[in-house]
Amino acid sequence: xxxxxxxxxxxxxxxxxAALNPPPGRTGGDLVVETLAGLGATTVFGLPGQxxxxxxxxxxxxxxxxxxxxxxxxxxxxxxxxxxITGEAAPLLLSTGPGALxxxxxxxxxxxxxxxxxxxxxxxxxxxxxxxxxxxxxxLPDQAASFRGVxxxxxxxxxxxxxxxxxxxxxxxxLSAPHGPVWVExxxxxxxxxxxxxxxxxxxxxxxxxxxxxxxxxxAADLLSRAARPAIIAGGGVVRAxxxxxxxxxxxxxxxxxxxxxxxxxxxxxxxPLSLQxxxxxxxxxxxxxxxxVLLVVGSGLGELSSNYHTFKPRGRVxxxxxxxxxxxxxxxxxxxxxxxxxxxQALLETVTERQDPAAPERVxxxxxxxxxxxxxxxxxxxxxxxxxxxxxxxxxxxxxxDMTILAYWAWSAFDAKGPNHMHSAQGAGGLGYxxxxxxxxxxxxxxxxxxxxxxxxxxxxxxxxxxTARQYDLNVTWLIxxxxxxxxxxxxxxxxxxxxxxTELSRxxxxxLAESFGVPGVRTTPENLEQDLxxxxxxxxxxxxxxxxxxxxxxxxxxxxx
Numbered sequence: 001x002x003x004x005x006x007x008x009x010x011x012x013x014x015x016x017x018a019a020l021n022p023p024p025g026r027t028g029g030d031l032v033v034e035t036l037a038g039l040g041a042t043t044v045f046g047l048p049g050q051x052x053x054x055x056x057x058x059x060x061x062x063x064x065x066x067x068x069x070x071x072x073x074x075x076x077x078x079x080x081x082x083x084x085i086t087g088e089a090a091p092l093l094l095s096t097g098p099g100a101l102x103x104x105x106x107x108x109x110x111x112x113x114x115x116x117x118x119x120x121x122x123x124x125x126x127x128x129x130x131x132x133x134x135x136x137x138x139x140l141p142d143q144a145a146s147f148r149g150v151x152x153x154x155x156x157x158x159x160x161x162x163x164x165x166x167x168x169x170x171x172x173x174x175l176s177a178p179h180g181p182v183w184v185e186x187x188x189x190x191x192x193x194x195x196x197x198x199x200x201x202x203x204x205x206x207x208x209x210x211x212x213x214x215x216x217x218x219x220a221a222d223l224l225s226r227a228a229r230p231a232i233i234a235g236g237g238v239v240r241a242x243x244x245x246x247x248x249x250x251x252x253x254x255x256x257x258x259x260x261x262x263x264x265x266x267x268x269x270x271x272x273p274l275s276l277q278x279x280x281x282x283x284x285x286x287x288x289x290x291x292x293x294v295l296l297v298v299g300s301g302l303g304e305l306s307s308n309y310h311t312f313k314p315r316g317r318v319x320x321x322x323x324x325x326x327x328x329x330x331x332x333x334x335x336x337x338x339x340x341x342x343x344x345x346q347a348l349l350e351t352v353t354e355r356q357d358p359a360a361p362e363r364v365x366x367x368x369x370x371x372x373x374x375x376x377x378x379x380x381x382x383x384x385x386x387x388x389x390x391x392x393x394x395x396x397x398x399x400x401x402x403d404m405t406i407l408a409y410w411a412w413s414a415f416d417a418k419g420p421n422h423m424h425s426a427q428g429a430g431g432l433g434y435x436x437x438x439x440x441x442x443x444x445x446x447x448x449x450x451x452x453x454x455x456x457x458x459x460x461x462x463x464x465x466x467x468x469t470a471r472q473y474d475l476n477v478t479w480l481i482x483x484x485x486x487x488x489x490x491x492x493x494x495x496x497x498x499x500x501x502x503x504t505e506l507s508r509x510x511x512x513x514l515a516e517s518f519g520v521p522g523v524r525t526t527p528e529n530l531e532q533d534l535x536x537x538x539x540x541x542x543x544x545x546x547x548x549x550x551x552x553x554x555x556x557x558x559x560x561x562x563x
Contacts, residue, residue: 022199028191029058031163031200032120037064038164039171039203041091043444045079047072049095051122051138054191056093064091067444067473069437070465072099076106076117077434077463078441080181081401083116084424085445087242089174089182092119096188097138100146105431107150110181112428113263114240114324116174117181119151120167126158126187144185152180158187160195168205175207177323177340179240210323212339212347220296220319220335221351227294229316230256230355233280235306236263237299237323243342244268244420247298250349255357256296257364259285261306262427264299266417273361277368279413281308283558284370288363292316297334299341301327305412305427309559321345375555383410383552386527390454390480391416393534398449399424399442403435405456406488406552413555433462436479440466443475450476450538457483458506467518470543478537478544481511484551492554515545522547 032055036044043065048056059066069075072094079090094100100121110117123129123143124136131141140146144154153173155166163186170182224230232254238247244267251258251274258268259276268275279285286308289295293316300306301322310331318334321344328336337344375384387410394400396418402408402425417423424442426434439453455463460481470477484491486505494501515522522545525533530548537544 022196026195026199027054027058028160028163028186028193028195029054029056030061031160031195031197032167032186032191033058033062033064034200035164035167035203036091037062038200039168039205040088043067043082044091044093045069045075045082045441046093047075047095047099049099049122051124051188052093052095052099052191054188055120055122067440067469069440069469071463072102073106074433074437074463074466076103076110076119077437078444079117080106080110080113080115081424081438081441082445083110083179084113085399085421085442087116089116089118089171090441092117094119094121095138096122096124096143097140099138100143104146104150105429107147107181109426109429109431109434111150111152113236114179115181116179118167118170118174118184119181120184120186122191123156123185123187125189129156129158129187144183147183150181151183153182155182155184157184157190160190160193160197163190164200168203171203171205172207175205177207177210177241178237209343210338210340212321212337212344214347216335216337217344217347218351220337221348223294223317223319223335224254224256224296224348225353225355227254227355229292230254230294230296231289231292232256232258233261233289233295233297233300233302233306234258234264234267235261235298235300237321237341238264238267239299239420241299241340241342242420243345246342246345246349248272250345250352253349253352253354255355255360257288257360259289261300262412262425263306265412265415265423266420270416270418274364276364279368279371280306281413281557281559282371282374283308284367284374286312286558288367290315294319297321298345299323302331307331309557311559378555380553380555382527382550383407383555384414386530386548386550386552387411387414389527389531390452390534393531393538394452395450395538398422398452398538400452400454401425401435401438401442403455403459404430404432404489405454405459405482406554407454407456407482409489409554410552411454432459435459436463436477437466439477439479440470440475443477444473447476450478452538453477453479455479455481456488457481457485457508457511458487460511461506464514467515467520467543467545471519474542476541476543478534478546480534480546480548482552483508483511483547483549488552489554511545511547520545524549
């Protein structure tokens with residue numbers, strides 16, 4: 001009798017020949033790139049450094065496409081976006097010490113947004129591992145310690161034979177729900193030494209599924225079926241699990257209104273009769289959700305942005321589906337279901353009873369009307385017109401990437417993403433400089449669609465060097481820079497809190513001339529011409545910059561007690 005675990009995959013004759021007679025001149029770096037290719041990687045991002053040269057030399061002997069950025073943090077943002085767009089683990093090749101540490105902010109964003117990034121860094125020579133002070137260039141007592149609180153898993157390699165298995169384990173970790181960044185570090189001497197280890201010809205990394213416990217989904221289905229006023233909050237986990245279709249089916253079966261979080265943009269159709277859109281930072285929406293007798297939260301931890309800054313206090317029963325165990329019931333007591341959103345929604349679809357509630361769309365329209373009235377009373381026509389111009393100019397199937405800037409904060413609530421996995425921002429960790437390098441990663445993932453990046457001038461200065469990357473690889477990204485001469489949202493916050501702002505004003509370079517100095521066409525526009533100029537830039541192949549000098553304002557918050 002043969003059991004599944006007794007089965008052994010037999011090598012092909014070609015694999016046997018390659019194993020017995022590996023080509024000369026291979027190093028530990030070749031084992032890295034061979035393993036990545038064997039696992040299915042086609043594109044890697046990164047920036048070379050002295051200790052990592054063994055990996056980068058091996059790239060020229062591989063078929064992997066390399067996209068080199070100018071700053072390690074930006075390379076991390078590009079890999080993050082590549083992972084979000086493709087759902088694949090995005091390799092990020094880095095050097096030791098300063099090179100590695102410069103990527104930390106990008107890896108924090110990838111962790112917060114559950115983006116699968118596989119970072120492979122060099123290390124000091126093996127003799128320097130263990131915390132002694134040997135005086136190697138870039139040496140840290142424990143480099144991996146800097147990453148343990150940020151990434152999902154850390155893998156330290158000490159010999160060449162460990163390389164394929166360590167990278168496979170990291171790959172599996174990155175792609176198991178919840179997705180996230182992982183860290184592999186390999187000493188310089190291990191990467192540079194010639195190797196007799198056979199060519200790595202394949203990979204066997206299968207991410208673990210995370211199905212729901214059936215007794216929990218049975219209770220959840222019963223609660224939802226018998227609810228008088230069910231409602232749904234859809235977070236980024238729905239998008240990452242490619243579960244938008246199942247969410248729509250469930251909402252329609254339950255006649256349950258749906259609001260999406262900033263990370264869940266596009267998870268539910270914007271114009272659907274049951275769509276509360278994304279106005280989750282509005283008190284009218286918060287009141288509606290608090291009034292639900294059963295609230296289904298899918299793929300969200302109900303953190304700061306998704307709970308109207310923790311003012312949301314549900315009065316009914318909460319059912320929370322979440323792949324990240326640390327987020328489960330971390331903010332509100334709930335029937336917690338630790339599961340991938342797609343698998344859990346499918347289980348609910350198989351067990352819920354269809355509800356009849358013809359008044360549900362009317363309740364949704366009433367909430368949206370109240371939200372609209374509140375915004376209209378604040379005389380923010382410029383901001384709404386600018387956002388509407390961006391939406392009209394951007395093709396419906398094009399992805400957009402937004403920095404931490406006032407127009408992005410508007411977009412979290414008011415922008416129709418037109419579909420799942422179309423709108424991304426740095427709202428996970430909240431760091432500046434995300435939009436443009438992330439858009440470059442998305443353009444590398446899918447060159448058939450133009451990609452939009454939106455930054456303020458403050459955020460733009462974090463990633464201006466990547467105009468060289470955009471030009472070098474001719475990436476199809478249009479960068480909209482809204483220039484208000486400073487850190488606009490901080491200016492607002494400080495003026496509101498202290499009466500005046502400090503350290504928020506910035507010297508303004510000529511962004512159009514700066515772009516053109518990189519060989520990237522640029523245009524200065526106005527709110528009235530924005531739609532036309534942006535559409536023209538998006539239609540043209542290759543990179544471009546559209547500069548909009550404008551001072552935008554935020555709509556008044558409701559979490560501070562205003563109405």
